[in-house]
Amino acid sequence: VTTVLRKPEWYLTQVLNWLKLNRQIIEDYIKPAIPEGKEPATLHFTEALVSLVSEKFSDNLPYILHDESLLGHSIDELVSFNTKVLALTGLSASQC
Helix, strand or coil, X not given: CCCCCCCHHHHHHHHHHHHHHHHHHHHHHHHHHCCCCCXXXXXXXXXXXXXXXXXXXXXXXXXXXXXXXXXXXXXXXXXXXXXXXXHHHCCCCXXX
16 A cells, blocks of 8 residues: 555555455355345445554544645545446445
8 A cells, every 4th residue: 555645546546456356255145144234344344444444544644634635635546536436336325
């Protein structure tokens, strides 16, 4: 995971790639193993990856908080990431 503060899109893109690359595996192998009535495997996997993003952003926040441009860019990238995650997974905003 990148540590370049000016490029949050690098780690956000990596997480989106993990979601894309593993989606079929989850659908084909993990989802059938989960009993009906349980939360979807896609939700658990997405939550785990989003928690990595949250942790990374929290770690970076003290360093970008005083740079208005960098903070704005990071927020824009997070909003875009959120939109892409919801579109990719089909989950609702309340589920993530």
